[in-house]
Amino acid sequence: MGFSPLGRSKRKRLRPYLAVAAAVALGAGAAAGATAASASTSASRAFAGYQTPATASTTLYRGSTSTPIKHLVVLFDENVSFDHYFGTYPFAANTDGTKFVAKPGTPTVDGLYSKIKKSGPVGPLLTSNPNEYNPQRLTNSQALTSDQNHGYTPEQKAEDAGKMDQFVQNTESATPAAGCAPAYCPPGIVMDYYDGNTVTALWNYAQNYSMSDNNWDTTFGPSTPGALNVISGNTGNASALTPTWSSTPSQPATSSAINGGSMNGDVDPYYDTCSDGNHTTTGALGVMSGKNIGDLLNASHVTWGWFQGGFAPTSTNANGAVCGATSTNIAGAVDSQYSPHHNPFQYYASTANPDHKAPSSLNEIGYTDQANHQYDLSLFNDALNGTDGAKLPSVSYLKAAEAQDAHPGYSDPIDEQKFIVNEVNAIEKSKYWASTAIVVTYDDSDGWYDHVAPNIVNGSHDATQDAAICTSAAVTIGSANDRCGYSQRLPFVVISPYTRENYVSSNETNTASVVKFVEDNWLHGESIPGSFDASSGSLDAHGGVLDFNTRPHFTPVILNPTTGAVVSGAKW
Numbered sequence: 001m002g003f004s005p006l007g008r009s010k011r012k013r014l015r016p017y018l019a020v021a022a023a024v025a026l027g028a029g030a031a032a033g034a035t036a037a038s039a040s041t042s043a044s045r046a047f048a049g050y051q052t053p054a055t056a057s058t059t060l061y062r063g064s065t066s067t068p069i070k071h072l073v074v075l076f077d078e079n080v081s082f083d084h085y086f087g088t089y090p091f092a093a094n095t096d097g098t099k100f101v102a103k104p105g106t107p108t109v110d111g112l113y114s115k116i117k118k119s120g121p122v123g124p125l126l127t128s129n130p131n132e133y134n135p136q137r138l139t140n141s142q143a144l145t146s147d148q149n150h151g152y153t154p155e156q157k158a159e160d161a162g163k164m165d166q167f168v169q170n171t172e173s174a175t176p177a178a179g180c181a182p183a184y185c186p187p188g189i190v191m192d193y194y195d196g197n198t199v200t201a202l203w204n205y206a207q208n209y210s211m212s213d214n215n216w217d218t219t220f221g222p223s224t225p226g227a228l229n230v231i232s233g234n235t236g237n238a239s240a241l242t243p244t245w246s247s248t249p250s251q252p253a254t255s256s257a258i259n260g261g262s263m264n265g266d267v268d269p270y271y272d273t274c275s276d277g278n279h280t281t282t283g284a285l286g287v288m289s290g291k292n293i294g295d296l297l298n299a300s301h302v303t304w305g306w307f308q309g310g311f312a313p314t315s316t317n318a319n320g321a322v323c324g325a326t327s328t329n330i331a332g333a334v335d336s337q338y339s340p341h342h343n344p345f346q347y348y349a350s351t352a353n354p355d356h357k358a359p360s361s362l363n364e365i366g367y368t369d370q371a372n373h374q375y376d377l378s379l380f381n382d383a384l385n386g387t388d389g390a391k392l393p394s395v396s397y398l399k400a401a402e403a404q405d406a407h408p409g410y411s412d413p414i415d416e417q418k419f420i421v422n423e424v425n426a427i428e429k430s431k432y433w434a435s436t437a438i439v440v441t442y443d444d445s446d447g448w449y450d451h452v453a454p455n456i457v458n459g460s461h462d463a464t465q466d467a468a469i470c471t472s473a474a475v476t477i478g479s480a481n482d483r484c485g486y487s488q489r490l491p492f493v494v495i496s497p498y499t500r501e502n503y504v505s506s507n508e509t510n511t512a513s514v515v516k517f518v519e520d521n522w523l524h525g526e527s528i529p530g531s532f533d534a535s536s537g538s539l540d541a542h543g544g545v546l547d548f549n550t551r552p553h554f555t556p557v558i559l560n561p562t563t564g565a566v567v568s569g570a571k572w
Contacts, residue, residue, distance in 0.1 A: 045244045049349035056368040060301045065521045070435035073396045078407035079446030082489035087112040087193040088121045097140030097197030098563040107504045109213040130165035133188030140198045146185035147409030148447035152221035152264040156467035162453035171447030182331040191449045200564025201417045208557040210499035210545040216486035216510040221264045226443030227344035232292040233512030233531035236480040238263040239287050241270050245319040246282040253284035262482035268340040271352030273320025275340045288347040291528045302522045303366030303393040305373045309401025310337025312376035313356045321356040327403035335410045337401035366393030392432050421561035428556030437496040445488040460484035478530040494545040497552035505545045509537040
């Protein structure tokens with residue numbers, strides 16, 4: 001059947017568009033819409049455990065850190081394995097797309113090759129791969145691909161007890177008889193990869209800053225577990241409730257995304273009135289208890305925020321906010337901007353903003369008020385630019401609108417590149433650049449092939465969910481099942497004056513290493529009970545992606561958001 005941005009695999013709740021949504025775009029207009037919509041939202045619905053946050057005085061907040069980094073910005077994109085974006089780094093074919101030529105002396109990575117010759121990368125993984133198909137290079141014109149199967153169990157089976165040879169059978173999505181145009185989806189696509197002619201910006205950032213070739217998805221599974229891990233390192237303590245708009249509100253429920261008390265699949269958050277297709281259905285919704293990094297930052301009076309495309313509601317009704325904003329990808333397909341199950345803080349009563357209220361004023365961004373640290377993406381640029389007294393929070397997570405978040409099936413590397421480069425350029429040109437670290441990483445692998453077998457640091461023994469790669473390992477973090485990991489390597493690029501230039505770190509890190517850095521830098525090493533954080537590798541350890549012993553390089557590298565090519569600032 002034809003490609004449909006709303007009928008893609010693994011996305012179960014379809015969000016209807018409003019007629020006004022086509023005119024909604026990211027920017028000041030979206031923020032203004034949020035303010036107007038928030039004012040009319042009903043406050044009569046009772047969310048279990050939720051209390052409207054009391055405004056905290058800004059005089060209580062502090063910004064002291066253990067390193068020169070005063071601002072961390074995490075660009076958290078979707079569904080990419082390391083080999084899918086960096087498998088032949090630093091060699092690009094230069095037969096299409098934006099030309100890329102690596103700097104002399106560029107280090108190699110643990111990629112798909114055994115060596116790189118003048119003619120290109122060579123090695124048995126490229127020509128006699130143990131999977132059913134050999135990896136093939138994807139061209140710039142094949143940027144929009146089908147979505148793969150990235151479920152908790154299929155990913156384990158694809159790795160086949162560490163042999164890494166069952167991806168086609170387990171994580172490749174079946175090709176429809178009529179194809180999936182305009183998406184590209186030939187047999188064997190799950191094995192395929194891009195190079196610097198398509199993911200040009202990320203390769204250029206790696207050339208001028210640092211990256212890791214040993215960073216891992218904390219646990220197996222899709223977007224929601226990955227999102228929870230980047231803010232808590234803990235997918236345990238999960239449950240489900242009926243939505244507040246159902247005929248039996250806030251009652252215990254079951255969800256296929258929650259097993260053994262752990263979140264190992266995708267389900268929309270309970271504390272979000274844009275869940276269930278803008279509350280048009282009454283499916284079970286996910287709830288998380290325990291702590292996340294926002295709770296810890298609030299307790300220590302450190303500013304922070306989650307900024308997501310489409311968070312500002314386009315209207316409201318008796319059941320809450322309606323997130324009707326849409327965007328268009330490179331193929332001309334229209335999709336909703338906001339995805340509730342990509343917003344991890346909305347699963348927690350303590351950090352949710354159920355009605356998508358705007359901050360009481362722009363100078364409250366980062367502080368606790370009615371928005372509860374949950375914002376539309378447009379407000380990040382207001383904070384960066386100091387609009388009406390706004391300031392950049394100490395810790396910021398940025399989530400693109402769906403068309404630009406890289407998720408196969410409805411997004412792609414070219415649309416993603418525009419989001420990444422526009423945000424990075426803005427930060428680099430701001431007054432905050434000299435004390436900022438930008439992390440670009442991903443929530444899961446999408447099931448794309450990666451050749452390196454994981455180190456299973458935490459096993460799981462659920463006979464209905466786990467394969468041998470997980471049942472053969474001990475449960476070492478907490479006591480819950482269905483949190484097996486690490487799973488697959490994910491890209492991890494750091495852009496900051498405090499990196500080595502053109503550096504590849506092979507230190508082992510994982511998604512929860514982001515949480516660990518926040519804890520170490522702002523919170524004196526405090527950790528979250530039951531989290532992977534304490535056992536995670538440090539970003540600034542010896543040989544890491546951050547290096548505070550090297551001379552900082554403050555001249556920013558500015559890229560073209562359309563091509564990913566360097567505009568200024570690079571050294572050769």
